Amino acid sequence: MLLAVNGGDEPFTIEMQAQVSRLRGLRACYANNLHTPADAAATALFHPLPLGLPGDAAPHYFEAALDRALATAPAWEARDKRLLVAPMRASIRIRTAYIET
16 A cells, blocks of 8 residues: 655644554555655655646656656556545535446
8 A cells, every 4th residue: 555644734743643554454545744664664655745836946856756767667557556545525526427437
């Protein structure tokens, strides 16, 4: 399982990481406002979630990151077809579209 955590401005603390790390089948967790993981095992599991694409100052970094992702990603046919949708209120219209899809 791959998990992405967006906690807004709240930090993703070591204590929260300990809770998440107990999820069965967790292979990697990406989070914004990630505190430095506690040890090597947590460092291998938890990764900072980028907030957006870098601007003109570092386009080479973005291209290199894309190249690394493409080189290590499984073929489309081998990927999990499920879609992970973040929690949202029932009143949000896009939620209905996700459910219908």
